[in-house]
Amino acid sequence: MNEAGITVERPAKANKAEAVVPDDLAAALGRNKKAQAAFDEFSPSHRREYIEWITEARTDATRTKRRQQALAWLAEGNRETGSTCSYTSNVASATRTAFPPTRTRAISPFRFSIEM
Numbered sequence: 001m002n003e004a005g006i007t008v009e010r011p012a013k014a015n016k017a018e019a020v021v022p023d024d025l026a027a028a029l030g031r032n033k034k035a036q037a038a039f040d041e042f043s044p045s046h047r048r049e050y051i052e053w054i055t056e057a058r059t060d061a062t063r064t065k066r067r068q069q070a071l072a073w074l075a076e077g078n079r080e081t082g083s084t085c086s087y088t089s090n091v092a093s094a095t096r097t098a099f100p101p102t103r104t105r106a107i108s109p110f111r112f113s114i115e116m
């Protein structure tokens with residue numbers, strides 16, 4: 001409903017096309033049956049997330065590294081992708097090794113003033 005109280009129909013959202021699996025990923029999945037089975041069980045959006053994470057790499061070395069990492073995650077049953085999985089593993093490792101701060105700074109109580 002708009003400001004005048006008139007009901008306005010919203011246009012229907014277009015369905016996204018099925019993501020095309022790159023040849024190198026398809027070949028790698030074909031060699032790893034566990035990873036292939038896990039990938040096939042994913043929803044189209046989840047598959048698209050994996051494919052985009054791999055294909056958006058700027059260099060071939062990064063793309064190869066991401067493909068190998070994705071295959072390892074899929075084979076072990078990990079459903080997370082790319083930055084999400086890397087973020088959670090980095091957070092977990094950071095909490096295990098709590099480094100003391102290298103430099104501390106006292107915050108003055110007069111740093112922020114409230115005007116009345």
